[in-house]
Amino acid sequence: MSDPFLELERVHVWRGEEAEVAALDDVSLSFRQGESVAILGPNGSGKSTLLQLLVGGLRPEVRDESYCRLFGEERWCIDELRERIGVVMPEEVARFDPEELAFDVVLTAFRGAYGRVRTMRFSKTERIAASRAVDRLGIGHLVNREFGALSSGERRRFLIARALAPDPGVLVLDEPSTALDFAAATELSDILRELIRDGHTLVLVTHHPGEIPPEIERVVMLKEGRVHADGPARTWLTSEHLSGLFGLPLRARWSGGWCHVRGAS
Ligand SMILES: Nc1ncnc2c1ncn2[C@@H]1O[C@H](COP(=O)(O)OP(=O)(O)OP(=O)(O)O)[C@@H](O)[C@H]1O
Numbered sequence: 001m002s003d004p005f006l007e008l009e010r011v012h013v014w015r016g017e018e019a020e021v022a023a024l025d026d027v028s029l030s031f032r033q034g035e036s037v038a039i040l041g042p043n044g045s046g047k048s049t050l051l052q053l054l055v056g057g058l059r060p061e062v063r064d065e066s067y068c069r070l071f072g073e074e075r076w077c078i079d080e081l082r083e084r085i086g087v088v089m090p091e092e093v094a095r096f097d098p099e100e101l102a103f104d105v106v107l108t109a110f111r112g113a114y115g116r117v118r119t120m121r122f123s124k125t126e127r128i129a130a131s132r133a134v135d136r137l138g139i140g141h142l143v144n145r146e147f148g149a150l151s152s153g154e155r156r157r158f159l160i161a162r163a164l165a166p167d168p169g170v171l172v173l174d175e176p177s178t179a180l181d182f183a184a185a186t187e188l189s190d191i192l193r194e195l196i197r198d199g200h201t202l203v204l205v206t207h208h209p210g211e212i213p214p215e216i217e218r219v220v221m222l223k224e225g226r227v228h229a230d231g232p233a234r235t236w237l238t239s240e241h242l243s244g245l246f247g248l249p250l251r252a253r254w255s256g257g258w259c260h261v262r263g264a265s
Contacts (some may be wrong), residue, residue, distance in 0.1 A: 003072060004030040005085070005170055005201075006054050010066040013049050013058055023049040024060070025225040033169050036202040038212040038233065041222035042246050047205045050222065051089070051174055054203065056081050082112050086163030089174045093155055098148020102139070102158050105147050106130040109165040126165075133161040137191065153184030160191070164200075171195065172203045177211060189213055209237050214257025221245050239264065 006029070013024040024046045031037055031054075039047050052058035053068055056078050060068050070076050071084060086109075096105050097116075104118075110126045122130075134140050137157040142150060147158065156176060163171055176192070177185040189211065196202055196215040204216060212219065212233060219236050221228040228245055229236045237259040242250045249264035 002033040004032045004069075005071050006031040007067070007069040007072075008053065008060075009068075010063065011053070011060040011068055012063065012066065013046075013053065013060050015049060015058075022061075022225050024053075027225070027227055029220060029227060029230065031201075031203065033201050035218060036196050036200075036204070036216045037218045037220060038216045039203065039205045039220050039222060040207070040209060040212070040245070041228070042207065044224075045222040046225040047222055048174060049225075051087075051172055051203070051205060054172055055085060055087050079112060082109075082168075083166045084168050085170045085172060086166065086168040087172045087174075088156075088159045088163045088176060090178050092159055093152075096147050098146060100147045101143070102145050102147050102150060102154075103130065103134065103143035105158050106134055106162045106165055109162045129167065130161070130165045133165040134158075136164060137161045151184075152179045153181070153188070156180065156184075156188060157191070160188075164195075170201045170203065172205075174205045175207070176204070177206075185211075209242060209252065209259045209261050212237070212259065233259065237261075 008027050008029045011024055011027045012022045015023040039050060041047050049058065056070065056076055060066060067074055070081060107122050107126065107130050110122060111120055134143055137160055139154060139157050139161065142154055147155065177188055180188060192202060193213045193215050206212065217233055219233045220230045221236060223245055229241060237252055239250055239252045242252050242261055250261050251264040252259055252261045
């Protein structure tokens with residue numbers, strides 16, 4: 001088994017001056033390269049907070065018994081992290097100038113920036129890597145379109161290409177199918193499955209068990225800032241455990257490696 005890229009030991013994270021409860025409360029977890037994982041939980045359960053730890057955007061409360069290590073280190077350089085962990089978050093779409101060319105959005109991956117590509121210089125190697133990522137996502141024909149003129153699904157693919165361009169081993173996706181129609185969500189799911197089969201490690205955050213592809217065998221359930229369950233998807237994605245997680249009666253049924261869930265009443 002490879003070394004962990006994330007190790008959390010008894011971590012507490014507080015968000016906002018007036019918070020009465022921790023966004024993450026005594027969380028211990030570790031994620032390893034080669035093992036894709038889905039993070040599942042209701043609204044406000046701490047999923048995005050966990051992702052922010054993973055990408056170096058938040059730091060936990062300092063306590064003697066706790067640590068947060070990324071690639072074995074408690075201190076890290078954001079630029080180095082960017083090369084090792086690619087991130088796709090829904091709120092990123094709004095950070096780009098809609099008039100930016102779609103290909104330029106992908107290039108920004110190499111500067112950790114969100115825009116004004118015209119003022120940046122990129123090497124031939126970076127351009128080739130960006131083209132490769134674009135081809136990988138099947139969006140080569142859209143590279144000269146303005147980013148703002150693309151559909152939600154197309155923009156999502158460009159953001160995934162952007163995350164993949166520096167060739168990180170780990171790809172973190174926060175609710176990647178939000179706002180996508182059924183066809184776009186299915187296509188996106190096929191792309192994610194292919195990335196896992198090609199050796200990428202995915203960390204997929206979702207509210208929906210039905211979006212967890214068969215290639216992701218581990219699920220971490222968060223509830224009220226705590227780890228509610230952590231283990232094989234087959235063990236934890238059941239009617240009983242999902243009802244407990246979401247706080248309403250649910251019925252889960254497995255078929256073809258997917259978990260289908262509906263209300264039990
Ligand atoms: N910027 C912020 N300032 C203050 N509190 C925050 C902030 N962001 C999140 N929180 C709080 O931290 C807790 C965990 O939020 P988080 O966004 O991590 O949950 P989540 O599981 O990602 O939710 P969702 O599914 O709704 O995106 C919540 O109680 C939330 O209100």
